Amino acid sequence: MMKAVNLFLAAIAVSVTALAGVSQAVADVERAAMVTTHCFACHSIDGTGNMPNLVGYPPDILVMQMRMFKDGSRPATIMNRIALGYTDEDFVQMGEYFGTIK
Amino acid sequence: MTHFTRRRFLKAAGIGGASAVVGFGAASSVAKASKNAHVIVIGGGSGGATAAKYLKRFSPDLNVTLIEPHATYHTCYGSNWVVGGHAQMDDIAQTYDALQSRHGVKVVQDTVTGIDPDARTVKTAGGETMKYDRLVVSPGIDFRYDNIEGITEADSESVPHAWKAGEQTMILRRQLEAMPDGGVFVMVVPGNPFRCPPGPYERAAMVAHYFQKEKPKSKIIILDNKENFSKQGLFMSGWKEHYGDMIEWVPSSRGGMVEEVDVANLTAISDAGFNEFKADVLNYVPAQQAGKVAQDAGLAVGHWCPVNQMTFESRVHRGIYVIGDASIAGAMPKSGHSANGQGKVAAAAVVRDLAGLEPKSAPTANTCYSLITPDHAISVAGIYVFEPGEREWEDGQMVLVPGSGGVSPADAPATTRQLESIYTKGWYDGITADIWG
């Protein structure tokens, strides 16, 4: 398990670098924004509500948590059902994008 | 409004500050391409207010005008809790202050009376004509009475629909309060598609919760124009667990397909007069269609508006985007959460289009929580993604990502139901902050 995670984190590091290479000019309507802004419906980015605040969340941990929701190793009421709709690449983009929100 | 949950502690300083115009520091080329472009959004509900806010987020230099007749919007979500008596109208009231002061949206309190897709103008009841480069239309629903005898919209004072929140919600609440113990509450529910598929069944539970405390001899009858419904197993077992036999659900094949309403006698009639259901309080939820302004502009084909489901651009008129309940959105249900997601999809599509970029698709999500008691909630979720058809976007559809979403487990313990009830309130506070905050 640990090894798989490490490998995966290495893969993330690569993708994040790739993402950073995307022209800053259009970053706000690129896919990462289009995927991640949907999270804000429940995980409000201004501190409202009772769902975990993901602004400033470490990207690698966000990715790991989402993978654990998806494979069922982290119990949840609803995030397990939601995580099943996304790919690893989506998780990476979410982690990265939450990191850009100020 | 008051929040149902407490505000979280904010790690990052500055977030949630009242004055600054919040953006993500968008991008020079997008900003340049869309500088001075004018996007008008019709309707400040779940879809329209989201679109207006995210247009400014994605492209702060854009001029965005939101046109909405009401100064205060009451969310339909939470309105069943008001009907059941454990939330107040103030709790579900939203205003447009933050859209203007924090996000730089120009909010105009007016009603759009006409759209000219060729001249790219809208006309308002206040006598203004405004020119747009792109138009987002999110007018919600209007009601149909063409498939029913004996009742029209004019009767909704005595036989409320309470399917748009506001005065209608209060009428229904007052009728339930005035009803004697031992009375019968009859709800007539339309066939698919309609706004908020789990809504009628949550309403039945909330009314049952009120009756159980105040009027325990009363009955609830749901006359349904369908054979099965959203989260059915979870609703039916929840009703039974908390309310015994108080709620009776009548499907279309057993008399639920109401054909006529006798308004004077508060009676719903089905199967050519074979069945009559006499009510003390009658809640008639009519069949629905896209809001009138979309119909008048020719954006609807039949009752709803066909769109390119990747961008939500109208398939009838270029440059106009139709989102929310009014649109045909494939597998996405007509919900506030869907409308919120579609507002973001359309905002991104408009900004990309104005910048000369190809459209792009990304998954979007829906969650609907329903309360069975204030401490017992169930949910349904789904992740939706655009799947091109044989003719690319033209016959492409929003589909459920296979294996994603679904309903709360049938065998979950009471602690899970309670946790979901806490998240129900958190969902309300989160999504309303995302839309109007």
Ligand SMILES: Cc1cc2nc3c(=O)[nH]c(=O)nc-3n(C[C@H](O)[C@H](O)[C@H](O)COP(=O)(O)OP(=O)(O)OC[C@H]3O[C@@H](n4cnc5c(N)ncnc54)[C@H](O)[C@@H]3O)c2cc1C
């Ligand atoms: C009882 C009930 C419970 C519900 N519970 C939930 C829930 O728990 N979760 C959930 O996700 N959804 C829920 N919904 C569904 C949700 O309320 C709707 O799906 C959602 O509001 C649709 O958004 P919209 O933008 O399409 O329309 P609306 O939110 O209705 O907004 C339309 C707006 O357009 C304005 N408008 C109309 N015509 C014009 C015009 N000509 N000019 C200017 N403005 C105009 C209207 O004034 C209105 O403000 C519920 C609905 C009901 C009835």
